[in-house]
Amino acid sequence: MNLSLALWLTQDAVVNGAVYALLALALIVVYTVTRVIFVPQGEFISFAALSLATLQNGKVPGTVHLLIATGLVVAVLDGWRMAKTRDFSRLPRLVLFNIALPLAVAALAWWSASRPTDVWLQVLVTLGIVIPFGSMIYRLAYQPLASASILVLLIVSVAVHYMMVGLGLVFFGGEGLRASIFPGFNFDVGILTISLQSIGIVLSSVVLMVVLWLYFGYTVYGKALRATAMNRIGSRLVGISTEFSGKLSFTLAALIGAISGILIAPITTVYYDTGFLIALKGFVGAIIGGMGSYPIAAVGSLLVGFLESYSSFWASSFKESIIFTLIIPVLLWRSLGKHRIEEEEEE
Amino acid sequence: MNKLLPLTLGLAVSFASAAVAQEVTIGVTLGATGPGASLGIHYKNAFQLMPKTAGGLPVKFIILEDNTDPTAAAKNARKLITEDKVDAIMGSVSVPSTTQVAMIANETKTPMIALSPVALPPDKREWIFTVPQPVPLMMSAVVEHMKAHGVKTVGYIGFSDSWGDLVLSSLKQFAEPAGIKIVTDERYARADTSVTGQVIKILGANPDAVVVGGSGTGGALPQIGLVERGYKKQIYHNHGTANREFIKVGGKSVEGAIAPTGALLVPEELPADNPLKPVATDFINSYEKAFGAGTRNGFAGYSYDGFKLLDAAVADAAKKAKPGTPEFRQALRDSLENVKNVVGTHGVYNMTPTDHTGLDNRARVLVRVDNGAWRLLK
Known part of the structure; x- marks a missing residue:
C-alpha cells in the first residue's frame, strides 16, 4: 500500500460515504419523527436514478403514471374524509398537491422526454416525480397506523419496500441503466484523477447537510419536526400536527433519496433493486449514530465508506460481510451505553 | 402485460x-x-x-x-x-x-x-x-483467443456469487494448461456503486488481459472502471454478458470487449453453410x-x-x-x-x-x- 493507492481508495471512500451519510440522515429524520424504520428509503434512489436514465433515453418513465395514480388515491381518501366532516377548507390544497402537481409533472416529463440533451430539465422532472411520493406514501401506508408499535411500522415498511421494488421492475425492466449528468470531465491533482461527478457528490452532500442543519435549527417547520421527535404528545399539545410532521419528514426523506439517486446515477449501473443495498449501508451509518445523532451518523457513514473501499481492495469477496458485521460491535457498544431510544419512545 | x-x-x-x-x-x-x-x-x-x-x-x-x-x-x-x-x-x-x-x-x-x-x-x-x-466450453474459446494473442497473465474480477465462482473455475481449467497465469481473484456485487478498490488491485498486478465474471449490465461496471483508470489491454467477458443492454450501459468504455456466446446473437454474420444459421435467424x-x-x-x-x-x-x-x-x-x-x-x-x-x-x-x-x-x- 503506497500513498497513491491510499489516496485513490480514500477518494472512493469519501464519495460513497457522502451518499451513505445523506441516506443515514434521511433514515434518522424519519425514525425520530415517526418511529418508522424506513426500509423503502432505497427505492427513492432507484426510482430517481432510473427515471432520470429513462428520460435521457427519450421515454417517459412509468413512475410518472404511478405518481398520478397514487395522487388520485390520496385525493379520494382525503376527499372522503372531508365529505364526512363537511370541512372543505383544505380541498384546494388537496387537489393542488395530489392531482394538479402530478399532472403538471407528467406534462413536464413528456416534454422533457423529447429533449434528451436538456439535463437540468431532466433532473428537475426527476425531483418532481420522486419527492411527492414521500408524503403520499406516509398518507397511505403509515398515517392510519401512526400510533402502532415500532414493530408493526417496520413490517409495513417491508411491505412498502417489496411493493416499490416490484413496481420498479415493471417500470424499468430487469437490466440496469446509467445516466450521465456532467460530461466525462476529469482533472488531475498530483497523482489523483478527480472526476467532476465525485466532486458534485461530495459538495451536494455537504450543502444538503448544512441546509438541513439550518432548517432544523432556524425555521419553524424544522423546529416543529424536532419537537415531534422529542415528544410526540407534548408537541401535539402545543399545536404541532403529528400528521403534518410525518408528511414533512417523509418528504425530506424522498428529497434526500431523489438527490442521492441523481448523484449516483452517473457513477454506477443502477438496477430496480439497487437502492435497497445502498440504503442498507446508510442504515449501518444511522445505527452507528444510534438512530438519533446526525453528526455521529454522518461520521459512521463515512466509516462505512472507508471500510467498503479498503475491504474491496484487500478482500473483495468478503466486502459486504465486513461492512454488515460492523453492526454487531456497534450494537454491543450501544446496548452497554444508556442511550436506548426505543425505550424512551414507548408510550 | x-x-x-x-x-x-x-x-x-x-x-x-x-x-x-x-x-x-x-x-x-x-x-x-x-x-x-x-x-x-x-x-x-x-x-x-x-x-x-x-x-x-x-x-x-x-x-x-x-x-x-x-x-x-x-x-x-x-x-x-x-x-x-x-x-x-x-x-x-x-x-x-x-x-x-x-x-x-x-x-x-x-x-x-x-x-x-x-x-x-x-x-x-x-x-x-x-x-x-457449459461454462468451460465457453471459457475455452476465450482462453484459445488469449493464447493466440500471446497473453501470459490474466486478472479476474467476477460476481461474488456462484456465477463468479463458475466462470473463474472454468477459466482456471483451461488457462493453467495453456501456461496462462491468473494473477487476481477480485469480487464485486451487481449493486455495488464502485469497484475502485478491485480495479486498483488489478492495475497493480498489470495483467496482459482481464476476464470479467459478471452477467448482463453487471459486467459493465468493472470494464468502465478499468478503462477510466487507463487500462488499455484486452478485456474479456463471458456469455452471460453478451446482450444489448451491456453496450447501452457501458457506452464507449466497452468498445473492443470480447465475449463468447451462442451463434444466436449474430446469425446474420454466420457463414451460409453453418447449420445453425437458418434456425437462429428464424427465431x-x-x-x-x-x-x-x-x-x-x-x-x-x-x-x-x-x-x-x-x-x-x-x-x-x-x-x-x-x-x-x-x-x-x-x-x-x-x-x-x-x-x-x-x-x-x-x-x-x-x-x-x-x-x-x-x-x-x-x-x-x-x-x-x-x-x-x-x-x-x-
Whole structure:
C-alpha cells in the first residue's frame, strides 16, 4: 500500500460515504419523527436514478403514471374524509398537491422526454416525480397506523419496500441503466484523477447537510419536526400536527433519496433493486449514530465508506460481510451505553 | 402485460384441450422477477413463440413464477409434478434455483430440461438435460483467443456469487494448461456503486488481459472502471454478458470487449453453410417481431432449444406409452438421452448417456463490441 493507492481508495471512500451519510440522515429524520424504520428509503434512489436514465433515453418513465395514480388515491381518501366532516377548507390544497402537481409533472416529463440533451430539465422532472411520493406514501401506508408499535411500522415498511421494488421492475425492466449528468470531465491533482461527478457528490452532500442543519435549527417547520421527535404528545399539545410532521419528514426523506439517486446515477449501473443495498449501508451509518445523532451518523457513514473501499481492495469477496458485521460491535457498544431510544419512545 | 400473456394462453389452452387425451404437459418454472429478472423476462418471453405441438402431439405449457428464489422454484416443481402431473419440467433462471428443481426431478423421476447450468455431480444427472453451453466450453474459446494473442497473465474480477465462482473455475481449467497465469481473484456485487478498490488491485498486478465474471449490465461496471483508470489491454467477458443492454450501459468504455456466446446473437454474420444459421435467424426474426428490434438475447434461445429437445424426443416416447403416465416419463427420458443432431438456436445437440448437454464447438462463437454492437469475431 503506497500513498497513491491510499489516496485513490480514500477518494472512493469519501464519495460513497457522502451518499451513505445523506441516506443515514434521511433514515434518522424519519425514525425520530415517526418511529418508522424506513426500509423503502432505497427505492427513492432507484426510482430517481432510473427515471432520470429513462428520460435521457427519450421515454417517459412509468413512475410518472404511478405518481398520478397514487395522487388520485390520496385525493379520494382525503376527499372522503372531508365529505364526512363537511370541512372543505383544505380541498384546494388537496387537489393542488395530489392531482394538479402530478399532472403538471407528467406534462413536464413528456416534454422533457423529447429533449434528451436538456439535463437540468431532466433532473428537475426527476425531483418532481420522486419527492411527492414521500408524503403520499406516509398518507397511505403509515398515517392510519401512526400510533402502532415500532414493530408493526417496520413490517409495513417491508411491505412498502417489496411493493416499490416490484413496481420498479415493471417500470424499468430487469437490466440496469446509467445516466450521465456532467460530461466525462476529469482533472488531475498530483497523482489523483478527480472526476467532476465525485466532486458534485461530495459538495451536494455537504450543502444538503448544512441546509438541513439550518432548517432544523432556524425555521419553524424544522423546529416543529424536532419537537415531534422529542415528544410526540407534548408537541401535539402545543399545536404541532403529528400528521403534518410525518408528511414533512417523509418528504425530506424522498428529497434526500431523489438527490442521492441523481448523484449516483452517473457513477454506477443502477438496477430496480439497487437502492435497497445502498440504503442498507446508510442504515449501518444511522445505527452507528444510534438512530438519533446526525453528526455521529454522518461520521459512521463515512466509516462505512472507508471500510467498503479498503475491504474491496484487500478482500473483495468478503466486502459486504465486513461492512454488515460492523453492526454487531456497534450494537454491543450501544446496548452497554444508556442511550436506548426505543425505550424512551414507548408510550 | 406481456408477462401475463403466456399464463393466460396456457390457461386457455388447458381449458380448450381438456378433452384431448394424447396431450403432452410441460411444466415450467421461471424467475421473471427477483435478482434474475433481467434474464428471466427473456426466458419467459420465448414461451409466447412456442409451437402448439411437440413431436406431433398437442402440447400444454404450465408456466409458474419463482422470483429467482430457489425455495419457490422447488415448491413450483413439486406442484407441477404432483398436482399437474407434467410429463417434463423446464426451469429455471439461476444456478441455485435450477439445481433445486433438478433434485426434485431426479427424486420423482421426471425428465427435466435445465435452462441454466446445474450444480450437481454427473451421477446425479440421470433425469437432467442441460440446454445452455457449459461454462468451460465457453471459457475455452476465450482462453484459445488469449493464447493466440500471446497473453501470459490474466486478472479476474467476477460476481461474488456462484456465477463468479463458475466462470473463474472454468477459466482456471483451461488457462493453467495453456501456461496462462491468473494473477487476481477480485469480487464485486451487481449493486455495488464502485469497484475502485478491485480495479486498483488489478492495475497493480498489470495483467496482459482481464476476464470479467459478471452477467448482463453487471459486467459493465468493472470494464468502465478499468478503462477510466487507463487500462488499455484486452478485456474479456463471458456469455452471460453478451446482450444489448451491456453496450447501452457501458457506452464507449466497452468498445473492443470480447465475449463468447451462442451463434444466436449474430446469425446474420454466420457463414451460409453453418447449420445453425437458418434456425437462429428464424427465431431471432420472430422474437424481434414480437418484442421489438434489438431485443435478441441468448436466454430466450435456451427456452426455445429446450423445447426443441423435447420436440425431438416426444414422438419416440409416445410410441411406447401414453402421456401422463410414469412409463411415458421413463420413455421420454430414454429418448432424450439418445436424440441426435437436434439443431437449436445455440448449437447442435447430440445427447449420450454420459453427456446430457451434447453440445460441441459449434455452440460457441466469439463476439466483439464494434461501434456499439456485438459483431462476430472472425
